């Protein structure tokens with residue numbers, strides 16, 4: 602019959618090495634695609650939360666890598682009585698994305714900071730300082746005429762952010778939650794400025810009406826934001842209490858001996 606002593610010793614050795622606690626990483630990848638201009642302009646990606654396996658491992662950091670692809674079509678039309686040149690006006694567009702690590706409580710509307718899930722900003726899309734030559738209004742609204750221009754803009758890049766214990770609320774939001782439904786969307790900003798104002802007549806009410814009043818008009822279509830969210834958990838194993846393993850091993854061996 603085998604002697605139990607060597608196995609008990611092995612148990613003691615393992616339990617006596619907490620400084621060599623194992624560490625590892627887990628990555629989940631979730632593709633997404635939506636149009637910010639359709640419906641509410643948000644989607645609900647489901648990511649896998651970090652599982653502590655009953656408290657035997659601890660989340661040290663979470664990294665969100667967003668592979669972004671943006672494409673948008675912009676249509677600019679003049680209903681002004683005179684032509685404008687490139688550089689006479691400047692148009693800036695921004696779409697700033699926001700990623701909410703959970704769903705907003707429908708009753709309280711609680712958001713990050715108010716006890717709701719944390720909110721992070723993983724990337725944006727910009728059209729910078731756009732301008733164009735536009736002829737005087739051709740009398741036809743919405744056509745591809747000399748008074749308008751249609752341009753497609755696109756961008757693709759990866760944005761990476763790592764959160765550690767300094768942002769414990771982010772770690773907590775993804776720990777032991779199973780499949781976590783998130784909210785991803787954003788908001789748009791549009792800035793327009795005349796650099797060389799043609800001084801078109803201002804309508805009596807102030808705000809121009811399309812297409813009867815003189816103005817520049819901007820519209821967007823086919824706006825698609827797609828890509829992949831890579832969530833990487835970096836964790837370390839939590840050392841077991843130093844006495845639990847040898848006692849358990851000894852107890853098991855003791856039972857076997859009695860049989």
Ligand SMILES: [Ca+2]
Pocket residue numbers: 678738739740741742743744745746748749
């Ligand atoms: Ca036109």
